[in-house]
Amino acid sequence: MIKGLYEAHLPVKDLTRSIEFYEKIGLELASESEKVVFFWIEKEKSWLGLWKTDKVNTPYHPSLRHIAFQVDLDDIRKAKHWLMDRGIEVREEFGIPPKEPIILLNKPHTHAAIYFHDPDGNSLELITPLQIDDANVNVDNKSYLSEWKEKE
Structure with a gap:
């Protein structure tokens, strides 16, 4: 029945700045x-709604004000520089300095991710799956993508 996520929404203070x-x-x-804009994440498949509201002051929690955008492995490897070229600062997450994408180990799944904020402090993430449904994950949690080795 369910095929994917169609939409997600975030609060923003200034629509022009957010656009x-x-x-x-x-x-x-x-x-x-006047009060909402929608962006295609994947045209005709998924989008993001940004709502002009005072709810932008709601304190951040991972269950609120967070969006993760899926990217492929080659793009996650370039993500830090790609973001920096656009004037976007990557940020520490889970106590790991943002020198490169980090490994997220949620056995039996492994992902690589990098984190940043939008202008309103909403948490954004670029993420790619590395190993799914694999009990033999080959990295420790809280490590960097460069330490991950693809299965041979």
């Missing part, structure tokens, strides 16, 4: 009104 930011990370504006 500039999300276009900078490559999302295409899908629709715009």
